[in-house]
Amino acid sequence: MTASLLAALEIAHRALLDCADAGSMHECSDEALLETLHRAAEVRRLVDARSAVLAGEVARRSTAQLSHDGLAQRHGHRTAEELVRVTTGSSKRDARVAVRAGTLLAESLGEGDEGDARPSLPEWAHALVEPVTQGRLSTAALESIRSGLGDVSETVNADALKSAVRALIIDAESLDVDRLFRRARQVRDEIDTAGIADRERARRDARSLRVFRGSDGMTRATWVLDPESAAVVTDLYDRATSPRRGGPTFLSPRDVELIERMNADERTPEQYASDAFLDLLRAGADADSSALLSSGAPSVRIVVTARDLLEGSGSAHIEGQTDPVSLPTARRMLCDGTQAPILIATTGQPLDVGRTQRFFTPRQRVALAARDGGCRWSGCDRPPSWCEAHHIQPWEAENGRTDVADGVLLCRHHHLLVHNNGWRIERHRGPDGLDEYRAIPPARGAGTTEPLALRAHDQTLRRALPARPAA
Incomplete structure (x- = not known):
């Protein structure tokens, strides 16, 4: 095992050196530069996976049961994480992640001890092992999917989590680790609506305010x-x-x-x-x-489908927040009259006022914020308050309409990108009945010829679709 690991690491090291030939980087094309960066990332994932396996083995040889005979303590370190950190020169966080990932992988790779009390990867998540060990999925992505999906419960079974893992492995190809974690949490909420109230209660119980007085006279x-x-x-x-x-x-x-x-x-x-x-x-x-800009009490909007509110099933979202809330919570928040409900119709569009005016009205801005959840551009996290309403069909030149259906929220940067760099945004009806938007790049100079899907941040509108009959 050691020989094969050393050989794999040597190959990865040589490949990484080839990728990082800084002397020729300034001479290569944009496409070659990005391809080289992509290859370097693959090598790093492979190295991280092998390093995690090694860190997991260090942890196995440093268990509390071994006491002073454990590997870490024999080298003068209290924990396996500390030994890995000192040996690799990494941060405490990186060492902790490596040890945890290696521990999770150990049993799945057939290297764990029977009866080992350390955390291991649950059976429904075993599909993550091969992509990680092959370098297609990073150890951080493994942790994002594992922790984002949670565990089997009374409201979701192992089969549902297995299917979710397979879908998230595909999503991981286009998502960074942070967005992958958020996507895993969204998937859990989609397959486990009955558990939303429990998770909401756990988050509410975790709220806190702490005040710390520093020796420098400041308080944090x-x-x-x-x-x-x-x-x-x-x-x-x-x-x-x-x-x-x-x-x-x-x-x-x-x-x-x-x-x-x-x-x-x-x-x-x-x-x-x-x-x-x-x-x-x-x-x-x-x-x-x-x-403050504008006046009055804080403006909190509850985004919920008309069908869910009528039938009493499903969930709702608080505008600007990623995690859903239960319908009882939504109804409670709407009771005092200070929060506004945004009802989503079966097309996913909340409002249409036609072509009677040039600018989007405040009510339309509220509807756009409820539908898009922020800047709609791929990979952008700007909230609605930082965004501007963009006509996908120019008002002056192409008979554009000031309808919510023909508008999208874009932050200042991406709004300028669309107008100044020749991008176009198109709307079409998707196979699930929702209006979908995509950005069409200019003929030259965008670095890509493929349209970019502009997905809403809020998942509530997908619940607005009529239930499809079983096949």
Whole structure:
């Protein structure tokens, strides 16, 4: 085993050196550069997988049962993670991830000890092993899928999780580790709607606010928020800091005047946010609204399909939050009248007001935010408050309509990219009945000729589709 591992690592090392020939990098084409970067990533995944296997073996030889006879303690280290960190020169986090990944892989590779109490990969996740050991899937991606999907429960069985793993392995080809984790959490919610209330309760129970007084006279606060609480706080935060962080251009004369005053303020965005929240705490509902864009209580919107709300099944989303909430929570939040429901129809479109005006109305902006969940461009995470409404058919030249169906939210960067670089956005009806959008690159200069799928961040609209009869 050791010889084969050393041989594999030697091959990977030589390949990595070939990829990283910096002397010729500036002479290669864009396509060659990206292909080389892709190959280097494959080599790194392979090396990480082999390193994880080695770290897992270090952990096996350093178990607590071995005490001072364990490998780590014989070399003067308290834990296997510490030995791996010192030996590889990596960070504590990287060493911990390597040991955990190697431990999870050990039993699946037939290298674990019978009766070993260490964590192991559950049977429904064994399909992850081969892609990891072949270098097609990183160890970090393994952890994202494993932790994002959770465990078998009363509301979801192993077969459902097996199918989810196979789908996520495919998704991993186009998603980074962070987005893969979020996608795994979304998949869990899609296949386990009955468990949403329990997961929501667990997040609510985990909320906390801690204050730490430092020796330098400063005090630090750590605030852990569940999605419902975060929706209130982030709305106020975005309203206080958006102009200072490159938010969208607002058309209201009052807003333009307020933005100019905010931009002239010498405080940093962080200082401005701190002072704004302090004023809110001091004065409560009567705080000076000039510190925030728009006025009044935080605007929290509940996105839910009309069918789910009528039938009492499924789930809802709080705008701007990635995790769903149960329908009882949605109904509770709607009861006090301070939150607005956004009902999604069976086409996935919440509003249509025709071609009577040039600009999108505030109500249409609310509908776009509910449908898109932020900048719709592939890979962009900008929230709705940072976005502008884009006509996919230009109003002046192509008889474009100011309908939600013919608009998408784009952040300033991607809005300028579309207008200045010759991109087009098209809408078409997908096979599932939802309106789908894609960005068509210009004929030259975009680096790609393939259309980009512009997917909504919010998964609620897919629940708006009529139930399909069983085949």
